[in-house]
Amino acid sequence: MNQEMKLAVLIDAENISTKYIDVILSEANNLGDVIYKRIYGNWTTPQMASWRTTILNNAIQPIQQYSNTTGKNSTDSALIIDTMDLLYQSNLDGFCIVSSDSDFTRLASRLRESQKYVLGMGESKTPRSFISACNKFLYLDVLLEEAENEADTETTDAAKPAIIDDTPPVISPVTEEPVKSEKTSGKNFRTIRQALVKITEENSDDNGWIFSGTLGNLLNKQFSDFDVRNFGFKKFVPFIESLDMFEVNTITDDKNKTVKHNYFKLKPVHRHHYTHSSRSRKRQSKV
Structure with a gap:
């Protein structure tokens, strides 16, 4: 923006x-x-x-x-x-x-x-x-709540002695909680997962890849209240990676090496699940 x-x-x-x-x-x-x-x-x-x-x-x-x-x-x-x-x-x-x-x-x-x-x-x-x-x-x-939690974390970390840890960070998958909100809500984890599958299937290239920016923009257009902070994340790419639904391809920009472009491709199990569901709905509509 x-x-x-x-x-x-x-x-x-x-x-x-x-x-x-x-x-x-x-x-x-x-x-x-x-x-x-x-x-x-x-x-x-x-x-x-x-x-x-x-x-x-x-x-x-x-x-x-x-x-x-x-x-x-x-x-x-x-x-x-x-x-x-x-x-x-x-x-x-x-x-x-x-x-x-x-x-x-x-x-x-x-x-x-x-x-x-x-x-x-x-x-x-x-x-x-x-x-x-x-x-x-x-x-x-x-x-x-997110801002208050960050403030509490910073206060706690400041009181702790500095510890050097070379272990690379691990992104933990988002755990699905019981659905309490409406099915059309951008806070509904299951709804967002389903939307990501559908958007990717309908807008990816011939090889199944979709640019992260395109995926994020289409998701925001569909759910005005979608925000990765609803799920405890600060950026879109780490949130998508945490779902363990996509293969990731990161390409470094030729002109600016500090710029990286991320592309996502649904893993086979998720592609099959969506295709099967879509076909089932089509068969039911014909009956």
């Missing part, structure tokens, strides 16, 4: 906790240049007081929205109207909508219809409709 992409970060304060702010801004800054940082809520209520220091420290513009009717979330309307104003009055390339509320589903779809990139962020409880409407969706609770 172009690091010069111009972005607006729009936060639903009544739906998101202050503890996620570092993760939110870090992910947005990784995507591009954050031009607008706005947060929406009724700042006259006591429960919003926890945001005060966070807003000041991170130079976020608070937008006041009174609750005109009991039981109605007028903050959502304010965020939506503001977003549409920015869409027509600015030259932004993308919008980061931070909320776990399905009310922003149509907004995300509308922004994409205008060819704007939409990054969604929310907790794992976020409805599938909003997740699917975004180009990319990140689970804040997953990312925060």
